[in-house]
Amino acid sequence: MMHARDITWSKTEKSVARVAFDLAYRRECEAISKRINDMIRDIANPGDIWRLHDFLSEKREEIDEKYDYRYSVLIFVFARLIKEGWLKASDLGGLHEDKVARIIALANM
Amino acid sequence: MMHARDITWSKTEKSVARVAFDLAYRRECEAISKRINDMIRDIANPGDIWRLHDFLSEKREEIDEKYDYRYSVLIFVFARLIKEGWLKASDLGGLHEDKVARIIALANM
Numbered sequence: 001m002m003h004a005r006d007i008t009w010s011k012t013e014k015s016v017a018r019v020a021f022d023l024a025y026r027r028e029c030e031a032i033s034k035r036i037n038d039m040i041r042d043i044a045n046p047g048d049i050w051r052l053h054d055f056l057s058e059k060r061e062e063i064d065e066k067y068d069y070r071y072s073v074l075i076f077v078f079a080r081l082i083k084e085g086w087l088k089a090s091d092l093g094g095l096h097e098d099k100v101a102r103i104i105a106l107a108n109m
Numbered sequence: 110m111m112h113a114r115d116i117t118w119s120k121t122e123k124s125v126a127r128v129a130f131d132l133a134y135r136r137e138c139e140a141i142s143k144r145i146n147d148m149i150r151d152i153a154n155p156g157d158i159w160r161l162h163d164f165l166s167e168k169r170e171e172i173d174e175k176y177d178y179r180y181s182v183l184i185f186v187f188a189r190l191i192k193e194g195w196l197k198a199s200d201l202g203g204l205h206e207d208k209v210a211r212i213i214a215l216a217n218m
Contacts, residue, residue, distance in 0.1 A: 026155065033149075033152050036158070040149055045138075046138035052165065053169055056161065056162040056165065060159060
């Protein structure tokens, strides 16, 4: 079986990948932003501020780890983003069908 | 000159100190909360979320360091809180006048 690091990305595919990657990032950050708004609305005591801080620390670490734009791991990144709902298969239109099939297979694991 | 660590606190003074300390803490956390609201309103892109996180990290560290309720350092803590505007001298009514004078002198340094 071919290793993810050996998969090649055409110039067109790189553009599609970049757009999809940024789209997922934006969607997830918008969801975090919405969640912050909810938490802010419920702030009643100082402890709630630090709970918001804990939430952001956790999210930042998760996002930093998840959004890794190296072609050697991008297949796995996209699979995770689909699994978590930040991307749909249709966002990957323009990638070679083998890549999309592989990403979806990984997402369904 | 008497060291701050040798200053004694009567039972009444301990109650006054606790109330003043908690009041300052609440005021400062309310100010942070207000600031968070302003920052949230201006969130336009993901970077703004991480700027909010940086702000909260910094404030948490500052607050953890500042609000030190040990009688050996309380004179200095109150002086700082007055200097920064989180306490007024009138919030310390009930402390021995020597203590208040000392706190105010330190705050004006």
